[in-house]
Amino acid sequence: MILYKCKNVSIMSSNQSAVKVPAQVSVLLPLPLKETFDYTCDFAPVGTLVKVPFGARKSYGIVWKGKGTYPSKKCKPVFEVFENVCLPEVSLKFIEWVSEYTMTSPGQILKMVLPLPEAFDMKRKSTLKLLNFTPIGTPQKPQLSMDQWAAAEDIKRSLESGGFQTFLLEGVTGSGKTEVYFDAIENVLASKGQALVLLPEIALTAQWLQRFEARFGFRPALWHSETKKSEKKQTLKALMEGQVPVVVGARSSLFLPFSDLKLVIVDEEHDGSYKQEEGVIYNARDMAIVRARLSGATCVLASATPSLETELNARVGKYRELHLMDRYGGAHMPDVHLIDLRKEKVAKQTWLSEPLREAMKTTLNRGEQVMLFLNRRGYAPLVVCQGCGERVMCPHCSLPLVYHKFHAQLLCHHCGAKGRLPDSCPKCQERDTYSPYGPGVERIYEEVQAFLPEARCALLSSDHMTNSKTVFEQIKAIQDHEVDILIGTQIMAKGHHFPLLTLVGIVDGDATLSGSDLRASEKAFQLLHQVSGRSGREKHKGQVLLQTHMPEHPVMKALVDQDRGEFFALESDQRLIHGFPPYGRLAALIISGMRKDEVEKFARHLARTFPLTQKADLLGPTPAPIPLLRGQYRWRLLLRTSKEVAPQPLLKKWLAQTSVPHFLKLQIDIDPYNFY
Ligand SMILES: [Zn+2]
Ligand SMILES: [Zn+2]
Structure with a gap:
C-alpha cells in the first residue's frame, strides 16, 4: 500500500503566475459509516487530524488516502487542520487491517485509534499536567533464575x-x-x-x-x-x-x-x-x-x-x-485433592463438605489463610416458588434474576435490571413462597460465619469491590493478615500474591464445565488452574480441595495430575474431529430484534441464501443460548471453514445478496469466543 501525500496544486494562469488552489482530500470520520467524505484544504498529509463540517455539526476526522469522486466544486473546505497531529503510517495500516478482518467500518476503528481528538484542540481549555517518566529513586533489578x-x-x-x-x-x-x-x-x-x-x-x-x-x-x-x-x-x-x-x-x-x-x-x-x-x-x-x-x-x-x-x-x-x-x-505448585460430592454428603442448605471444613480449621489453627472460590456473584442464582416451581425471571432477558441478599435486591447480570422479591407468586398466587435456590458467594459467606464465627471473613466479588481503590484496600487487608478467610469469584483468581494463603477450596468445580461452549473444558481448566495457583508460595506449601460430582472428568484429572499435556491432547482431538478452532475457523452471525417472528424469519432466510461451497459449511440457524437479551430476541448462525480459508470473503459475497431490515441487527463475530 502506498500512502500518497496531498500537496497544494499549482495551476499556471494565463499570465504565468502560480495561483494556489486547495486540494481535494478524503476525510475518514470516526463514525460507523462505510465511506469517506471529500473536502478541500491546503496542505494536509495523509493521517493529519482535521476538523470538518458534517451535516449541521462539526466533526474531527483524519485525512485519508485517495480522494472520492465527489465534484470538487461542491466540496466544502475543512474548518481546521491540526498540522502537528498526524497519525503514524502504521496506525493507518492497522485501521485498514482491523476493519477488513472484523468486517466493521474503518471509521469505527479510527474512533479507537484516536479517541478524544479534542485533546489536540488548543482552543479548548486544557488543564493537562505533565507526565513524568523519569525514574525517581533507584530502580530495583532482581536476580533472575x-x-x-x-x-x-x-x-x-x-x-x-x-x-x-x-x-x-x-x-x-x-x-x-x-x-x-x-x-x-x-x-x-x-x-x-x-x-x-x-x-x-x-x-x-x-x-x-x-x-x-x-x-x-x-x-x-x-x-x-x-x-x-x-x-x-x-x-x-x-x-x-x-x-x-x-x-x-x-x-x-x-x-x-x-x-x-x-x-x-x-x-x-x-x-x-x-x-x-x-x-x-x-x-x-x-x-x-x-x-x-x-x-x-x-x-x-x-x-x-x-x-x-x-x-x-x-x-x-x-x-x-x-x-x-x-x-x-523454590516454592511448589499446591497439591490438588478432589472431594467427591457423590460420596461426601453435605447437610441441606450448606455447600461445604466435612473434609473441606476440617482443612479450613486446621489451616486457620496454623495461623494461615483460606480462600473459598465460587464463580457466582450474589446470594443465590435462582429464586423459586416453593408452591409451583416458578422462577423469578428478568423482564428483558430469558434469564433468572440473581438474588443479592446483602444489597436486598434481585439483579440481572446481563442487562442490569433490578427488582425486589415479589410478595406473591404470579403463577399460583400464593404469598411468601419464594426461596433462594443454590449458592452464590454471599451464601457461602453466611455458611462460613455460622460454622467459624471467630474467623475474619472478606467477601470479594465485583459487587463488593466496585473500583480499583476498594480492590487495593481489600488486597492490602489480606496481605496484612487482617483477614482469615477470603470468599470470592474469579475477580480473585488473578495476579494477587498472598504469602499466607495455603488452602484454596473450590466450592463447585463443575459449575464452569456446563454450557454449549466449545471451549467449556478449556476455560474450566484455565480458571481452576489459576485459582489453584493462589495457594502456597515461598516457604508454605499450598493445598487445593476441589468439590466435584465428576471426579473422572479429564479437567479434574489434569488438575490433580498437574499434567496439562494429556488434557491438551484430548481436547485437541475433539476440536480436530469437529473442525473447530484452532483446527478450523469460525464466524458467528447474530441476528437480533424486538420482534421474535421477524428475527427467526430473517435467520432462516439468510440460511437459505447461503451459497453452496466446498470451502465452508453453515451450522444453524438456531435460537441463541440466551434467546432474549436486553429486550432483543436473538438467533445465531455459525460459519465454519478450514484453517486455510478466510471466512470474510465468503461472508461478504453471501451477505451482499441480502439487505438487513432496518428493525433488525446483524452482528458478525469473527473467531467467536463466547456463544451466548
Ligand atoms: Zn408459585
Ligand atoms: Zn436482563
Missing part, C-alpha cells in the same frame, strides 16, 4: 534484531514471568522505543503497578476504563509527541497511536476479557500480534495455561516457546 535469564536473553535477541517475532512465555503462577518481560521492557527503554503491556483485568493493576514502580522507578501511562478522561488526553498528546515509553492498559490501549512500538506484552493471553463483544467485536490478543507484525515488534504472550490456539502455534513453530519450569524462590 537460570530459566528466567535464558528466556529474557531470547527476547532480547529478538528486540535487537528489530524483526517481528511472537513468543509464548509459559510458566505456572509464581514462576516469575513478570520479571522476564520487565527485563524486555528495560531493553526497550534503553533503545528509546515504546512498550505496551496488556492486562486482562483492571483489578490486577494496583499490585502490578507497585511492582512496576519498584522495578523502574516511574509510573507507566495507564489506559483503561477507570482512567480519568483528563489523564487519557494527556497520555494521547504525549504519545503523539513520542514522549510515552510504556503504556499499561486494557484491551483498548492496543489501538493507541504508538509511533515506535517495539514490544507488546499480552499478560494472561488466554483470558476471555481480551475479547470485546460489543461495538467492534475483536480479540485483543490476536490483534496485538497483528499490531506487532505491522511495526516489526516483538510480541510476548504470557500464560500459565495458554489457549489451545497459542499452544498449537507454538508447537508448529509459528511462535517461539519459552518455558519457566519452577516457581520462583
Whole structure:
C-alpha cells in the first residue's frame, strides 16, 4: 500500500503566475459509516487530524488516502487542520487491517485509534499536567533464575534484531514471568522505543503497578476504563509527541497511536476479557500480534495455561516457546485433592463438605489463610416458588434474576435490571413462597460465619469491590493478615500474591464445565488452574480441595495430575474431529430484534441464501443460548471453514445478496469466543 501525500496544486494562469488552489482530500470520520467524505484544504498529509463540517455539526476526522469522486466544486473546505497531529503510517495500516478482518467500518476503528481528538484542540481549555517518566529513586533489578535469564536473553535477541517475532512465555503462577518481560521492557527503554503491556483485568493493576514502580522507578501511562478522561488526553498528546515509553492498559490501549512500538506484552493471553463483544467485536490478543507484525515488534504472550490456539502455534513453530519450569524462590505448585460430592454428603442448605471444613480449621489453627472460590456473584442464582416451581425471571432477558441478599435486591447480570422479591407468586398466587435456590458467594459467606464465627471473613466479588481503590484496600487487608478467610469469584483468581494463603477450596468445580461452549473444558481448566495457583508460595506449601460430582472428568484429572499435556491432547482431538478452532475457523452471525417472528424469519432466510461451497459449511440457524437479551430476541448462525480459508470473503459475497431490515441487527463475530 502506498500512502500518497496531498500537496497544494499549482495551476499556471494565463499570465504565468502560480495561483494556489486547495486540494481535494478524503476525510475518514470516526463514525460507523462505510465511506469517506471529500473536502478541500491546503496542505494536509495523509493521517493529519482535521476538523470538518458534517451535516449541521462539526466533526474531527483524519485525512485519508485517495480522494472520492465527489465534484470538487461542491466540496466544502475543512474548518481546521491540526498540522502537528498526524497519525503514524502504521496506525493507518492497522485501521485498514482491523476493519477488513472484523468486517466493521474503518471509521469505527479510527474512533479507537484516536479517541478524544479534542485533546489536540488548543482552543479548548486544557488543564493537562505533565507526565513524568523519569525514574525517581533507584530502580530495583532482581536476580533472575537460570530459566528466567535464558528466556529474557531470547527476547532480547529478538528486540535487537528489530524483526517481528511472537513468543509464548509459559510458566505456572509464581514462576516469575513478570520479571522476564520487565527485563524486555528495560531493553526497550534503553533503545528509546515504546512498550505496551496488556492486562486482562483492571483489578490486577494496583499490585502490578507497585511492582512496576519498584522495578523502574516511574509510573507507566495507564489506559483503561477507570482512567480519568483528563489523564487519557494527556497520555494521547504525549504519545503523539513520542514522549510515552510504556503504556499499561486494557484491551483498548492496543489501538493507541504508538509511533515506535517495539514490544507488546499480552499478560494472561488466554483470558476471555481480551475479547470485546460489543461495538467492534475483536480479540485483543490476536490483534496485538497483528499490531506487532505491522511495526516489526516483538510480541510476548504470557500464560500459565495458554489457549489451545497459542499452544498449537507454538508447537508448529509459528511462535517461539519459552518455558519457566519452577516457581520462583523454590516454592511448589499446591497439591490438588478432589472431594467427591457423590460420596461426601453435605447437610441441606450448606455447600461445604466435612473434609473441606476440617482443612479450613486446621489451616486457620496454623495461623494461615483460606480462600473459598465460587464463580457466582450474589446470594443465590435462582429464586423459586416453593408452591409451583416458578422462577423469578428478568423482564428483558430469558434469564433468572440473581438474588443479592446483602444489597436486598434481585439483579440481572446481563442487562442490569433490578427488582425486589415479589410478595406473591404470579403463577399460583400464593404469598411468601419464594426461596433462594443454590449458592452464590454471599451464601457461602453466611455458611462460613455460622460454622467459624471467630474467623475474619472478606467477601470479594465485583459487587463488593466496585473500583480499583476498594480492590487495593481489600488486597492490602489480606496481605496484612487482617483477614482469615477470603470468599470470592474469579475477580480473585488473578495476579494477587498472598504469602499466607495455603488452602484454596473450590466450592463447585463443575459449575464452569456446563454450557454449549466449545471451549467449556478449556476455560474450566484455565480458571481452576489459576485459582489453584493462589495457594502456597515461598516457604508454605499450598493445598487445593476441589468439590466435584465428576471426579473422572479429564479437567479434574489434569488438575490433580498437574499434567496439562494429556488434557491438551484430548481436547485437541475433539476440536480436530469437529473442525473447530484452532483446527478450523469460525464466524458467528447474530441476528437480533424486538420482534421474535421477524428475527427467526430473517435467520432462516439468510440460511437459505447461503451459497453452496466446498470451502465452508453453515451450522444453524438456531435460537441463541440466551434467546432474549436486553429486550432483543436473538438467533445465531455459525460459519465454519478450514484453517486455510478466510471466512470474510465468503461472508461478504453471501451477505451482499441480502439487505438487513432496518428493525433488525446483524452482528458478525469473527473467531467467536463466547456463544451466548
Ligand atoms: Zn408459585
Ligand atoms: Zn436482563
